[in-house]
Amino acid sequence: MDLQRYVVKSVHNDEENGAKIIELDDGKKLELKQYWYGSLIEVGDLIAVGIDDKLKDDENTTTISIDTTKNFIVLNPDQLITSTELSNAGYCHRKTWLNSRFQFYGESNYAMLLGTLMHSLFQVQLVVNN
Numbered sequence: 746m747d748l749q750r751y752v753v754k755s756v757h758n759d760e761e762n763g764a765k766i767i768e769l770d771d772g773k774k775l776e777l778k779q780y781w782y783g784s785l786i787e788v789g790d791l792i793a794v795g796i797d798d799k800l801k802d803d804e805n806t807t808t809i810s811i812d813t814t815k816n817f818i819v820l821n822p823d824q825l826i827t828s829t830e831l832s833n834a835g836y837c838h839r840k841t842w843l844n845s846r847f848q849f850y851g852e853s854n855y856a857m858l859l860g861t862l863m864h865s866l867f868q869v870q871l872v873v874n875n
Contacts, residue, residue, distance in 0.1 A: 748793040748819065756786055767792075778812040786820060793822040837864070 751769040758765050765782050767775040775794065777784055786792065795817045796809060811818060833840060 748795050748822070750791065750793050750822065753786055753788055753790045753792060756788060758782075769794075772807070774808045775818070776808055776810045777818070778810065780813055781811050781818070784818070784820065791821055791823065793819040795819070 751771065751773075753767055754770055755768040756765065759776075763778060763782060765777040765784065765786070767777065767786060769775065777786075794809065794811075797815055809816060830844070833844070
């Protein structure tokens with residue numbers, strides 16, 4: 746399975762069929778279903794599409810269906826995300842973004858300690874109230 750690179754030309758939701766329709770720069774369309782429906786894709790995004798070899802050889806195909814059983818996409822394939830960043834994203838999206846933008850060297854300072862403490866207290870309070 747090879748990855749083909751495309752630029753997104755348009756995005757719209759087909760709520761009736763539970764699919765997100767993506768038009769690509771070569772005129773093909775992607776139909777994202779199931780878990781892929783929630784993908785945050787915008788016009789101008791670069792995506793790489795992994796297509797089944799049988800479908801790849803068929804030049805008459807204009808719409809490619811992507812769901813949990815066949816084919817896949819990689820959003821912004823030129824951006825490298827480490828496994829540590831990926832695992833931290835489930836805990837705190839902001840922390841992952843901040844760590845990718847700013848390098849923190851040395852020991853923690855008072856502001857970082859206070860932020861971590863406040864974040865933990867807020868999280869505990871949310872759990873207790875639910």
